[in-house]
Amino acid sequence: MELKLYDTLTREKRAFKPLDPGNVRMYVCGPTVYDFAHIGNARPVIVFDVLFRLLRHLYGADHVTYVRNITDVDDKINARAAEEYPNSPLNEAIRKVTEKTDKRFHEDVAALGCLPPTHEPRATEHIAEMKTLIERLIANGNAYVAEDNVLFSVRSMPDYGKLAKRSLDEMIAGARVEVAPYKRDPMDFILWKPSKSGEPAWPSPAGIKTPGRPGWHIECSAMSWKYLGEMFDIHGGGIDLVFPHHEDEIAQSRCAFHTPVMANYWMHNGFLQVEGAKMSKSEGNFVTIHELLKDWPGEVIRLAMLRTHYRQPIDWTIRGLEESAKALDAWYAFIGEVTPAEQPDQTFLESLCDDLNSPQAIARLHQMAHPPVAGLAMAGATMSGDRTGVEAQRYLKSSAMTVGLLWKTASQHQAASIAAASIDTVAVESLIAARNAARKEKNFSAADRIRGDLEKMGVVLKDTKDGTTWEIAR
Numbered sequence: 211m212e213l214k215l216y217d218t219l220t221r222e223k224r225a226f227k228p229l230d231p232g233n234v235r236m237y238v239c240g241p242t243v244y245d246f247a248h249i250g251n252a253r254p255v256i257v258f259d260v261l262f263r264l265l266r267h268l269y270g271a272d273h274v275t276y277v278r279n280i281t282d283v284d285d286k287i288n289a290r291a292a293e294e295y296p297n298s299p300l301n302e303a304i305r306k307v308t309e310k311t312d313k314r315f316h317e318d319v320a321a322l323g324c325l326p327p328t329h330e331p332r333a334t335e336h337i338a339e340m341k342t343l344i345e346r347l348i349a350n351g352n353a354y355v356a357e358d359n360v361l362f363s364v365r366s367m368p369d370y371g372k373l374a375k376r377s378l379d380e381m382i383a384g385a386r387v388e389v390a391p392y393k394r395d396p397m398d399f400i401l402w403k404p405s406k407s408g409e410p411a412w413p414s415p416a417g418i419k420t421p422g423r424p425g426w427h428i429e430c431s432a433m434s435w436k437y438l439g440e441m442f443d444i445h446g447g448g449i450d451l452v453f454p455h456h457e458d459e460i461a462q463s464r465c466a467f468h469t470p471v472m473a474n475y476w477m478h479n480g481f482l483q484v485e486g487a488k489m490s491k492s493e494g495n496f497v498t499i500h501e502l503l504k505d506w507p508g509e510v511i512r513l514a515m516l517r518t519h520y521r522q523p524i525d526w527t528i529r530g531l532e533e534s535a536k537a538l539d540a541w542y543a544f545i546g547e548v549t550p551a552e553q554p555d556q557t558f559l560e561s562l563c564d565d566l567n568s569p570q571a572i573a574r575l576h577q578m579a580h581p582p583v584a585g586l587a588m589a590g591a592t593m594s595g596d597r598t599g600v601e602a603q604r605y606l607k608s609s610a611m612t613v614g615l616l617w618k619t620a621s622q623h624q625a626a627s628i629a630a631a632s633i634d635t636v637a638v639e640s641l642i643a644a645r646n647a648a649r650k651e652k653n654f655s656a657a658d659r660i661r662g663d664l665e666k667m668g669v670v671l672k673d674t675k676d677g678t679t680w681e682i683a684r
């Protein structure tokens with residue numbers, strides 16, 4: 211099956227051909243660890259986890275290397291550390307902030323069903339590699355020292371701006387940044403800068419005496435080089451990173467190694483907004499993954515994210531979560547406790563291979579869980595596409611599992627839903643017992659009242675010939 215991916219650099223969907231099928235290599239820009247990750251940050255993590263899983267399926271689990279970095283040196287981290295721990299030395303405060311945030315990030319994304327990447331390198335542990343790159347860029351005539359800074363000279367690279375599809379002159383005209391007097395060109399960007407007093411600092415490269423710290427872009431060039439080599443297959447991140455971050459990564463890596471490309475496919479997820487508005491703390495619509503996980507199982511959040519194609523913008527709504535929860539309830543009810551089939555459904559896989567068309571793949575899951583021929587369903591057959599009975603259930607499970615869904619059993623899903631809805635199961639069971647007693651005594655008004663109380667708790671009753679069962683109201 212042929213995988214096709216949309217490449218931001220060439221602006222076209224192309225057949226994916228890895229440099230080395232024995233080691234498919236992908237790099238995705240990871241979080242800056244200074245605060246709880248928000249639901250927008252979860253988007254690239256989920257989207258590229260789906261691609262990681264798909265590549266593992268197509269090339270073999272041992273033949274894919276996925277690197278996602280952790281940015282643990284940044285002005286936002288310094289500011290947060292000084293604010294949160296005013297009485298600690300800054301270095302210690304920074305360590306506390308990054309350790310805490312890093313731990314929360316990993317808990318959050320694990321709950322969203324994301325596999326750990328092969329490597330998760332931290333910027334502060336790769337300063338030596340960054341300095342090596344910086345020295346090379348200076349030696350190659352692509353970077354210069356000015357007032358204890360090292361800057362990349364954009365004029366030294368003829369096709370700077372190719373990813374963003376903008377010429378240097380257009381960029382300069384559009385730039386609103388204050389231009390530092392030591393820059394040769396307004397678009398030149400920082401590779402290394404002197405640290406202010408108290409800030410994290412390392413011995414500087416290029417004979418600079420003042421201790422300093424790296425710029426943001428150089429960390430990704432250094433860490434992708436270390437773990438994936440001078441050229442690799444896929445580079446990903448949110449659409450906001452195209453310029454300047456990815457443009458500058460390309461400039462650094464290509465000029466350091468004299469390579470025609472840094473990565474062969476550049477993939478960018480669209481932005482996420484909340485209930486129709488840009489997410490911001492001042493708007494009061496800032497949603498952290500951590501907060502969402504208190505009300506929804508991680509799997510519901512994951513499905514809600516994948517209902518939109520990764521390149522489209524997403525409007526994140528409660529309604530989308532409710533619909534996803536309903537779909538998962540139905541699918542789990544359909545599969546019960548079956549073991550997955552050996553392979554996923556072919557049509558499902560074809561959708562994924564078409565530039566990760568997850569909405570189409572999910573439509574196929576719905577189709578697989580619902581018998582398209584009414585007559586057969588009435589005859590009692592469990593039917594899914596061209597499969598029936600247990601086979602249909604097993605293929606739904608194996609297909610969904612390829613994208614990190616339906617990996618639980620039906621009873622585990624129910625337990626997770628009950629926990630997320632904060633339903634007190636002991637209280638529910640005792641109310642059901644009280645209602646059964648009232649019904650036995652033919653006190654139907656009391657029985658109805660109890661049913662109403664349960665509905666207010668978010669519980670729907672189902673009376674069957676074998677007794678009363680209950681489920682979460684959706």
Ligand code: AMP
Nearest residue numbers: 241242250251253254447448480481482
């Ligand atoms: P940051 O920590 O801000 O560098 O962001 C980490 C990742 O999340 C980057 O790939 C961003 O492009 C992505 N990202 C941040 N905000 C959003 C959003 N609202 N929607 C989608 N992706 C986002």
Ligand code: ZN
Nearest residue numbers: 239430455459
């Ligand atoms: Zn990056």
